[in-house]
Amino acid sequence: MEDNMVNQLISLNVKCPKCGKSLMDTEKKVDDRPGIKLAIKTAKHSGNIWLSSLYGSYIYDCDITLMTDEIAQFSCPFCKEEITSHEFCETCNAPIASIILDMGGKINFCTRKGCKKHSAEFEDLSLALKKLYEDFDSYSS
Ligand SMILES: [Zn+2]
Ligand SMILES: [Zn+2]
Structure with a gap:
């Protein structure tokens, strides 16, 4: 199994690291799948963003305008806790x-x-691959 095939096909279910609630929004589709809903805040605005749950996809939908290169704060729409980690981007240091x-x-x-x-x-890559096969089955049926 090629790594890039996993990246193209796998769709993810995610939850808040603080309260454990699912962040999947079945009402809001991104890439034809439930979007990952997060609250977003910039220097001037706050709103919601929905990220694609398809791993490797950069598609998102956002109800506020984001400036190029602007750094935003992301938080859980339920418990409002910030989900920023203590790590910094290798590419741009954000x-x-x-x-x-x-x-x-x-x-x-x-x-x-x-x-x-x-x-x-992935904590368990074989589990991720199993899910990939299940997803693949539902594509072809
Ligand atoms: Zn939360
Ligand atoms: Zn970056």
Whole structure:
């Protein structure tokens, strides 16, 4: 199994690292799948952002305007806790936000608009691959 195939096909279920609530929004589709809903705050505005749950996709929908290169604060829409981690982006040095994968592991992404740095750390890669096959089955049926 090639790594990039996993990246293209796997769709993720994520939850808040603080309160454990699912961040999947079935009412709001991104890439034809439930979006990952987060509260977002910039210097001037606050609103919501929905990230694609398809790993490797940079598609998102946001109800506020983000300036190029602006760093945003992300937080949980339920408990309002910030999900910014203590790590910094290798590419642009902005803070990294991280959310928890329900299959174990986490997704890290850069909080700077336009920076495409993002990664997944799977606790159990064989479980991730199993999910990939299940997803693949539902595509072909
Ligand atoms: Zn929360
Ligand atoms: Zn970055």
